[in-house]
Amino acid sequence: MAAKKIRVILYGLGPIGAACARVLALRPETYVFVGAVDLDPNKVGKDVGEVIGLPEKIGVKISDKPGRVLARDAELTLHATGSYLTQVKPQLAQIIKAGKNIVSTCEELSNPWVQNPRDADELNKLAKQYRVTVVGTGINPGYAMDTLPVALTAVCQTVTRVRVKRVVDASKRRRQLQQKIGAGMTVEAFNAAAAKREIRHVGLAESVGLVARGLGWQLDEIIETIEPIVATRRIVTDHVTVKPHFVTGVRQFGRGLYAGNDKVILELEMAVDAPEAYDEAWIEGTPNLHSLVKGIHGDISTAAVVGNAARRVVEAKPGLLTMVDLPVVSAR
Amino acid sequence: MAAKKIRVILYGLGPIGAACARVLALRPETYVFVGAVDLDPNKVGKDVGEVIGLPEKIGVKISDKPGRVLARDAELTLHATGSYLTQVKPQLAQIIKAGKNIVSTCEELSNPWVQNPRDADELNKLAKQYRVTVVGTGINPGYAMDTLPVALTAVCQTVTRVRVKRVVDASKRRRQLQQKIGAGMTVEAFNAAAAKREIRHVGLAESVGLVARGLGWQLDEIIETIEPIVATRRIVTDHVTVKPHFVTGVRQFGRGLYAGNDKVILELEMAVDAPEAYDEAWIEGTPNLHSLVKGIHGDISTAAVVGNAARRVVEAKPGLLTMVDLPVVSAR
Numbered sequence: 001m002a003a004k005k006i007r008v009i010l011y012g013l014g015p016i017g018a019a020c021a022r023v024l025a026l027r028p029e030t031y032v033f034v035g036a037v038d039l040d041p042n043k044v045g046k047d048v049g050e051v052i053g054l055p056e057k058i059g060v061k062i063s064d065k066p067g068r069v070l071a072r073d074a075e076l077t078l079h080a081t082g083s084y085l086t087q088v089k090p091q092l093a094q095i096i097k098a099g100k101n102i103v104s105t106c107e108e109l110s111n112p113w114v115q116n117p118r119d120a121d122e123l124n125k126l127a128k129q130y131r132v133t134v135v136g137t138g139i140n141p142g143y144a145m146d147t148l149p150v151a152l153t154a155v156c157q158t159v160t161r162v163r164v165k166r167v168v169d170a171s172k173r174r175r176q177l178q179q180k181i182g183a184g185m186t187v188e189a190f191n192a193a194a195a196k197r198e199i200r201h202v203g204l205a206e207s208v209g210l211v212a213r214g215l216g217w218q219l220d221e222i223i224e225t226i227e228p229i230v231a232t233r234r235i236v237t238d239h240v241t242v243k244p245h246f247v248t249g250v251r252q253f254g255r256g257l258y259a260g261n262d263k264v265i266l267e268l269e270m271a272v273d274a275p276e277a278y279d280e281a282w283i284e285g286t287p288n289l290h291s292l293v294k295g296i297h298g299d300i301s302t303a304a305v306v307g308n309a310a311r312r313v314v315e316a317k318p319g320l321l322t323m324v325d326l327p328v329v330s331a332r
Numbered sequence: 333m334a335a336k337k338i339r340v341i342l343y344g345l346g347p348i349g350a351a352c353a354r355v356l357a358l359r360p361e362t363y364v365f366v367g368a369v370d371l372d373p374n375k376v377g378k379d380v381g382e383v384i385g386l387p388e389k390i391g392v393k394i395s396d397k398p399g400r401v402l403a404r405d406a407e408l409t410l411h412a413t414g415s416y417l418t419q420v421k422p423q424l425a426q427i428i429k430a431g432k433n434i435v436s437t438c439e440e441l442s443n444p445w446v447q448n449p450r451d452a453d454e455l456n457k458l459a460k461q462y463r464v465t466v467v468g469t470g471i472n473p474g475y476a477m478d479t480l481p482v483a484l485t486a487v488c489q490t491v492t493r494v495r496v497k498r499v500v501d502a503s504k505r506r507r508q509l510q511q512k513i514g515a516g517m518t519v520e521a522f523n524a525a526a527a528k529r530e531i532r533h534v535g536l537a538e539s540v541g542l543v544a545r546g547l548g549w550q551l552d553e554i555i556e557t558i559e560p561i562v563a564t565r566r567i568v569t570d571h572v573t574v575k576p577h578f579v580t581g582v583r584q585f586g587r588g589l590y591a592g593n594d595k596v597i598l599e600l601e602m603a604v605d606a607p608e609a610y611d612e613a614w615i616e617g618t619p620n621l622h623s624l625v626k627g628i629h630g631d632i633s634t635a636a637v638v639g640n641a642a643r644r645v646v647e648a649k650p651g652l653l654t655m656v657d658l659p660v661v662s663a664r
Binding site: 148215326330 | 355358471475476479482483484485486487488489490491546547615618619620621622625626627628629632633635636637639640641656659661664
C-alpha cells in the first residue's frame, strides 16, 4: 500500500514529547513532521531533528506561535505539554478548531469524564463539531493498568472484579520522576506533600474509570489513597540517596466501588527500591484469569504507546475517545 | 443509555454455537434472539432456549430454512457451522446478501487471506457491497496466539520477533477434541492421520498471519509442522485411555518467515497429559517483553471471545475484518 503519509505537528517537545516524536520518526513510511511548537526559548528556531535527537536535521523549525503552525495542512497533532486537563484545555481547543486530530500525553485526558466531566463533554462536542478525534494515552494511564486488563477480559464470559498491581522500578529513571515519587524525603515531608497532592502518580482514578468503561460498569465512587514506601536499607541512585527510614517511593491504590463492593482495585508501587518491576492482573469471573507481564518500561513504553496509538487516532471516528474505544494498538 | 438491542440470528447450534449463544444470552440488555437455523432434525421446530440450555423457552423456534430466517430484521448473525472456509462460504454469502453482519467461529475465516486469498477478497467485496461486517474469531485462532500478543506490542517502540507458546490441557475437554488431537492413537496412526491433515488444530497459519497483519509485516512464507506427544505413563480421561508410548496429543509449530528469519514462531501443545495449561509470549524488541497468562479455557473462552466480539462487529465499518482490526474486545 502506497498510502498517503500522516502529516504530524509536534506540540510540546520536553523529554516525553521528544521521546514520542522519536517513535513516529521510526516509522517514516507512515508519518512525516510538518511543524513543531514549543515555548522554550532554547528550542525555538532550532530544527526538530536536532532538538529531539534524530541523527540529522529534518528541515522543520520549532516555533513558539501555535496559531501559525496549526494553520499548516496536517492530520495529527502529537500533544505533550502537561498532566492536568484544565492546564492544557485551551491548547486542545485551539488544535481541535484547527481541524487536527490529537494524540496527547495528558494523563487526565486519558479518561476525562472521571475528574473533569464538564470539560470532557465540551471537548467531545467540539471534536465532533470539527470532525477530529482526541485521545489521551501513555503507559499509565492508558495501557498497563486499564487497557491491557480490559483486553484480557475478552476471554471471560462474565467478570465480577478486576485487580491490577503494577510495580515500577524508579531507580534508573529520570531525576524528575524520582522527585515526583518522594524518593529521599522524610515520611513527614512525604505525607505533607501528598496531602497537597504534590506527590502522586496522576491518572489512577482515570485508569479505574477506563476499566469500568471497558466493561460497561457504572461505578458509585472512585477512591484514591496514597502512602509512602519506607527504606529498610541505604539506597543510592544517580539522583538521590535514601537512608533507612526515609521514603523510597509511593504506593497508591485506586478503587472503584459499586453497591459497596470493590469492583476495580488498582495498586501502583513506584520506588527506587523495587527489586523487580512487573504488571500483574487478576480477573475474577468465568473463567478466572491471572496475567504477569515483565518488561514494560515507563519512559520507553509511554513513548511507544503514544506513537503506536497515533494511526488509530487518525482512523477513528470523530470525538473525544479513550484507549478502550480504539482498535488494537500495536507496534506499527 | 437506552440503546436499541442488537437483534441476532443464530446459524448453527452445535456445542460451540450453543455456547456462544449462551454468552449473548448473558447480556439481555444488549442482545435479543430473533431467529435460529440448524439442519439437525432433532433441533428443528424446538425452542432456542430449550436447545441451547437456557432456563426457559424464549419463543424463537429453530428452522432448517436459512432463507426464511435470514429474511427477518436483524443486525447480526452468529455463525457456527464449520472450520473450513470453502465449506461455509456459501452460507456466509447468503447471510451477507441478506444484509446481516456476521461473527463466525469458522477458524479459517479468522484470517482468510492466508490460505484462501481469493475467497477472502470475494467475501470482502461482497461485505462492502452489502455494507455488513464479517469477522471470524474464537480463542485460537482469534485471541490467545495472535490478538493478545499483538496487543502487548503496544508498549514496544520496535518489534523484531514474536514468539508464543500455548499449552492446552485437553484431559477434561469434549470427546470430540480429545479425538481431534489423536489422544490414544499409536504414533504410526497419528502420523498417517496427520499427513492426511485429519489430525490438527485448524488456524495456526491464520494466527501467524494475524500477528504479521497486526504488526504490518509482509511474510515470505508460513510453515506449519505437526508431531505427536507421546505418553510416558498411563493416562485415563472420561473419554480415552492412553498407555505409555501411545499418543497423548499434538504439538504444532507455525512459523512466519521473512528474508530467511523466523519473525513469528507459534507453538501449540494440546494433550490429555498437559500438567499445566498456560499462554506465554515473548516479544523481542524495544523493550523485550514476557507475558504469562493462566486461566484461558478452550471451550468457555471461545464462546466468550465470540460473544464479546459481537457488538464490535456490529459497530465496525463494512468489509471482511479480523480481530486485530476491531476495537478492544472485552467482557461486556
